[in-house]
Structure formats: C-alpha cells, structure tokens
Amino acid sequence: MAKELVEFRNLETHFKTSAGTVKAVNDVSFSIREGETLCVVGESGCGKSVTAMSLMQLIESPPGKIVGGEIIFEGKDLLKLSKKDMSRLRGNEIAMIFQEPMSSLNPVFTIGKQITEPLLYHLGMTQKEAKARAIELITMVGIPRPEKIYDSYPHELSGGMRQRIMIAIALSCNPKLLIADEPTTALDVTIQAQILDLMRDIKGKMNTAIMMITHDLGVVAEMADFVVVMYAGKVIEEAPVLELFKNPQHPYTQGLLKAKPVINQRQERLYSIPGQVPNPVDLGDNCHFHDRCEFCMEICKAKTPPLRTHADGHKTACWLYEEEGKAQ
C-alpha cells in the first residue's frame, strides 16, 4: 500500500454560535495515501467541507476554531505551522477547487493573470515562463484555443469552462494533494461527466492524490479508491470503494445506498431514512444517527460507538458490530 500523505488525527473543529457550540468536526481521524482518490461523502452539515477547510486552515475564526487534534502532512503537523509556512504550502503542495466556479474566480482579472499568479508567487517563474506554462495548463484541462482564453475574463466563460480553469489553477504548481469540494454539484450532468473524466485523466498523468468531497454516491463510485462516510461531524464508516458498495455496514450508509433512485433500476417505492439530520448544536455522547436508525438499541442512545476495523481496511462506528452491542 502506498505511503500516507495526509493523516487526520482526532481533529476537532468547533463553531461558536449564539445557540451553543457546533462540533462541526468531532474527533475525525483518517488518512489519504499518495496518488489515491479519497471521497468524503455525507449530507449537508455533516462536516465534510469543514474537514477540508481545516486541512487548508481556511476556517473563519471566529466563529470557527480548530480546538484539537493533528493534521500530519508529509510528517509535519500543519496545525503547528506558522501562517507564512502554511500559505507557502497552500496552492503549492495542497491545492483546492470549490463548488461554485462563478464566485471562485476574481471577475476583474483575466484568466491568464489568475493562472500565472501562483506560478509567479510559488515557483518564482518569470512572466514569460509563467505564460507558457499557463497556456500548457489550459490546453491540458481540455480547453481549445488557449491563447484566446488566456486573455479573457471569467464572465466570458461557461460554468464548465470556469471549473476547468479552476482545475488548471489548482494544478499549476504540481500539488501533491488536490482538494475538490463538490466540484461538479453546480454543473449539468453532461458537463459533470466531462469534469470527472478530466480529473481522472489528470490523476493518472500527475499522480496527484485527490480528496474529493461530495454528496453523490454515483460520483463516489466513479471516482473513489477509498471512501469516508461522515454523519453529524463524525466518521461513521470508511472502506475501499468496492468493499463499501458491496458490503456497507453502517445502517446510515446502507440507507443512503438504498435511498437513491438508480437509472434503469425502477422500484415500486424508494427506501427512505426517516427523520431529519439532528440539530448540530450540543450533540450528546451517543450515536448521532440513533433516532433515525431502525436497529437502534439502548446503548446507541447512551454511548458513542468507536470507529473500529471489522473487516480488511473497513472501519465502522456502530454498536451492531461491537461485543457490547451484540450483548443487547
């Protein structure tokens, strides 16, 4: 198995609100290996984006704060780095693309200027080298006539093109890790297919590890090598992709897989998980899924299940698979 590139160890990111503390990321541990695509899946508010933002240290503070844990990137704890060192790392060794390609490009600068900026800043290229590299990058992300695009402004491009440009900017410094936060959610399906193809292609060429955040299990199945499922700030299951889809263990993961209508597999009635995602304020020490779970036991309401390995590379946080739980 490849070397570990990033390791989250007991990460805790909290947000202070007037209603109380929201543990957006609550004791999260997992790791991303070199050259691997890891997908973090979960519904809105499960903490998947906050985990990525914690890694980039782009948590707005206040109200947010990383209150505990470590994020080890190539042997260094990112949380202990100075602001300057961190900003040197960002965009250079770790790059990120966002959901909204509209708002993540600055409307008053040309595409060329925005692509060359990290090249000039991080790699110390000359203006001329940077331009050549930028045009190379634009070509690589599959945009025809790169010279013309180089001089155009973001509003002249479509959503799909902008997302390609974002990918080009992210890849400009050959990052070791690319974080993609719902990169295709705002796009149409046919454009989404193009972008997913592009990302697969790039991963093959550049051997970049990808941490992909998504809510779409279809995207996960297409892209991931390894999957982390989050719910209410906690990792509830993690496994290699084939294993997860073949043998989901946590009732939430099972429910998610059953709840999604699949094309050409018409069913009479969809399986649905009852209830709502719990209010994230002041969650107690229990399984946060207990009130929606059909296998809920007394212990689930009283104690947080540990995340433990139950099969090869497959970890689950559920009392159903623990001795204590089985006893009931």
Add this chain to the structure above:
Amino acid sequence: MEQPLNRTEQLQEQLKLVKVESPWKIAFRRFARNKLAVIGLTILVLMFLLCFIGPLFSPYTLMQTNIPGKNQAPNATHWLGTDKLGRDILLRMMLAGRISLTVGIVATAIAVAIGVTLGAVAGFYRKFADTLIMRIADIFLALPSLPILITLGAILSDLKVNPSQRIYFLMLIIGVLGWVSLARLVRSQILTLREQEFMQATEALGLRDNRKIFRHLMPNTIPIIIVSATLGVAGAIITESALSFLGLGVVPPTPSWGNMINAANNLVDFRKRPWIWIPPGFCILITVTAINLIGDGLRDALDPKMKTR
C-alpha cells in the same frame, strides 16, 4: 424504561409548543444584544426627556430677556449661561431640541409616506407607473438640494411667513425633497421580492392583490423602511440645522439648534463665549450619532437572512 422516555418526549413537545419566535422577536433580541445600538437608544430617549420634559422645570421662559445679565458664563442660576439678550441657554437649548427633533421626525414621516407609496406602486404595478415614477425620481435626484433649500428659504423670508408657521413649511420642504432614495429602495426591494418563489406562490394560489401587497410584500419591506427612516431622521436634523444656521430654516425668536449656533457667528463670541455654541453643537452631534447607532443596530437586527450571530 418505556415510561420515562415517553415523558421526556412529551416535555420536548410542550417545549416546542412554547418556544415560538417570530422574526420580529428575533430582531428585537438581536438589537438588544448590540451594545452600541442600545447606548444610542438610551441617549436618544434621554435627549427626548430633556427636550420635552426639561423645560417644565425651568424657572425661565423663552422670551424672557435680561439685558443686564447678558453673556453670562455658566453659573449656579444659569447652568449653561446666557446669550447676548440674557436668555437662559439651557432652556433655549431644550426648546430648540423640541423643534429640531420634531422637524426631523415629521419631515422624515412625510418622506416615508411619499417614498413608500410611490416606490410600492412602481415596484408592484411596474410598466407605465414604474417608468413615470422613476423618471420623476430622477428629476428630483438631479436637483441640487442645497441651492433649492436656500432658494425656498429665501422665498419664505421674502413672503414674510410667520416664524412659527415657517417650521411647517420647512418640514414639508425637507420631506418632499427626501422621498426619492426611499422610493428607490422600496421599489428595488419589491422587485427582488417579486422574484422570490413565495411571491410566485401567491400568484399561483390566485391570492388577491390586497393580500399580496399587505400580507406578503409590505411586511418584508418594513425592515428596510425602518432602517432607512431612522437614518433619514438624522439627515433631516442635520439639514434643518444647516438651514437654520444659514438663517433660512427656523428663524429667531423660535430657537433651533442650528440658529443657536448662528448666534456665535462672530469671532469674539466664538472664542470668548463658547457656552453659546457648544451646547447646541453638542446636542446635534450626539443626537445624530445616537440615531445613526440605532439605525446601524436595526440594520443588523433586521437582517433578512435571519442568521443568528
């Protein structure tokens, strides 16, 4: 095991029944948490009490001159001293405050009445009404307000309008010149609201225009009207003071903060007798600041996104 759990659930249900918070209550709570805004409100309330209740306790009257006792520095009998006619400055300042505050509020009320009506008509009916109203607004906006106010002030002086009636004209003029920004604000807010899906839902439900306007549109524009009107009062007070200072607004013997400052229009009074102009100047400053703090607080509190901070 079953029983207690049910009871807590029932309790929770009851809690849910009790804890209903309307958007207005939330806004109030947020306003109350904003320290600066509460300080502003306190100052304004004190200022009102001073101006409207204070004169009742004064041993002097407005027109009571006392030439021998003129230009006294603050002392035990005249706490803020006297002016060049020997009138008590504290009393004049309090009565001036009545005038200035009243002019500010009434002028703004006029501006709000005109602005909201025209803005709402333009935004709701669009088409011809919108074009007409907005072009009129453009014309008003193109008029330089200070020269107009000065001209109108001069005309009032020329017509020898009674000083006590002059105040009403002043309110009307400031109000009529001030409706444009509010009308635009209300119109654009209504245009934005119309695009919201809940307004399209009222259309799809076939609700009457009355209900659409008074139950759906207006309640959602009231927050911006409140904020803008609050800040408008501050603006109107400043306009009134400026005009009165120039002798074109409220004219003596009726006192206003602006024309009281004007009393110190020569270097001798300005340098030697600061008690003549500092009190009214200070009143303008803190009143306008207080109103602006309240306005900012209201803006934050009434944030339509309803995010709790």
Add this chain to the structure above:
Amino acid sequence: MSESVVQLDKQQSGGSSQPLVRVDNLKKYFPITGGVFQRRVGDVKAVDGVSFAINRGESFGLVGESGCGKSTIGRTLLRLNDKTDGTVTFDGQDLHKLSKSDLRNMRTKMQIVFQDPFSSLNPRIKVGEAIGEALIDHGLASRKDVKNRVIETMKICGLAEYHYDRFPHEFSGGQRQRIGIARALIMNPEFIVADEPVSALDVSIQAQIINLLSDLQREKQLTYLFISHDLSVVEHLCNRVGVMYLGTMMEMAPTDELFSNPLHPYTKALMSAIPIPDPTLKRERIVLQGDIPSPANPPSGCKFHTRCPMAADICKQQVPEYRNVGNEHFVACHFA
C-alpha cells in the same frame, strides 16, 4: 410542428377522456434589451415551440439541463408568465385567454411546488397561516374550518400539529418542502407542477419527498408535471417523459420505452452521463464535447448538432421533424 399536434390528437382521441393539460406549439421568448433606450436587441428563446399533453392521473416528466426551458414551461403553463405564442389548454379552456377572475378561480385546480425550500416560504408568516390563506382568500372554508383543514393537510404531508404556529426559519429544507407541498394541496387541486422539488435536498430527504409525492398522487388521483434535471428521479416517478434541449422537445415516450430504447443521441448521452452508485459497473460512456449553447443564439438546424456525436451536414441545415416512431415514442432526430 403542426403535424405532431395532429398526431397527439389522434393518439389521445382514442380514449374518451380528454387530456387534462394540452400544450400546443408553446413559445416563450424573453427579450434582451440593450442600449440607452432599452431597445429589444434579441430574444432568449427559452421555450421554442413545444407540444405535449398530460392525461388525467398521469405523471409527466420533463428533463433537461439548465437553460433548456423546462422550468419556463412549468411557469408559462400555469400562466405565471405570459406566453409568446401557442396555446395552453387546461381542462378544455385556453388558459391564456381567461379573464383575471376566471383565472383566479382556475388557480384552485392547478398548483406548483417550487425548487428552493428557502425562498418559497414567506419568512414572516406562520406556517399554518401560509398553508391556509388560499382557502380564506378564495372563500373556500369558514375561518373555523380553515385551521382543521390545514392541520389535516399538514398531517398528510408528514408535519405535526404543533408546527402550525411556527415560522419557516425553524424548519429544515425537507420540512419546508413538505410545507410547500401542503400549501399546494390545500385547495385539492387536480394538477400540480413540481419544479425540481427535490434537487435542493439531501439524498436521505429526497427519498422521503419523492415517496410523499407518489403517495399523494395515488391517494388523490393527482396529475403531475414533474420537472427535473435528474433522469433517475423522473424514471422513478413518471409515466411518460419528455427530454428537452435548448427550448425544444427532443424526445418523448412512456418511461419504460424511453429508458429501454432511447433514440435521440442527446437522451443517450444524458443517460450515460449519470454516475451510477456501483463501482463494479464499467460503462461505455458517451461524453458530450463542448458546452450548452446560449438559448439567445441557438445553433441552426438541429439545436443539438454542435455537440452531437452523430452530427452530419443535414443536421446543420434542417430542423429534424418531431415524429412518432411508434409506441407513442416521439423523437426529433434525422437518424432515429
């Protein structure tokens, strides 16, 4: 285009029941204005000559990507927009010719459920009142009965009685969508346009709302126009499906027929583009090149030719005929 209408006629006149909704050659152009005098410099052809009919009790799906005009159809069909051309017949009456008061009465029979659960509810009105106000406004129930009817409808939609006095900001997205559905249902409409009702929701909540919609249809014999960009949701919920691209209907067929035998290359590409949650499945995927052209300036001939893997010269010049290829399967492609 007129021919297809005739064919629609034949197809539906076989049965005794008339379709509840008929859309004939509907066009909706939004003017683009420019210059100092706001002159009309062009049109966004959001809907450009679309015809279809929806039978009573049927659930008709409209799919397509952003800018294809599916939502505009939904709104023009309910006369929330004015049309540019064509007719919309609802229950035998030309909707766009009704007087204001007739239209208001007609509104009790047709409703809409919106996409965005946050902007679809007035933040300053209590949920119960928002659901019930149409009853009051139309004089359909006495004030006393209104509350009972509202609570009954709320329960049907999976809401609890205590929700009546609460404000929208206290609800999650899924619950707000339930409120929106209750508001649409309160007058017992025959026809509901559901405009992307689940696309803003999380997966686990989506399934709840889809099930609610299909339960309601069964219990109340509702007729749906279900608008979505998600083919898998449409397949699950609809009897017939129309696929749109740039304001034009590309293909329309009963659901089983469409999904087992898609004829239009766009439909095929759309189907293959959907990621399937099964990592063992290796599909032959048709990846379309390029972006969706602007509806202000659509390509000549077949609007899809710029991205079509099968495009030939004829596609650039001639608009393909929208024709019936049997089994009530309509398609607009030179090669189908």
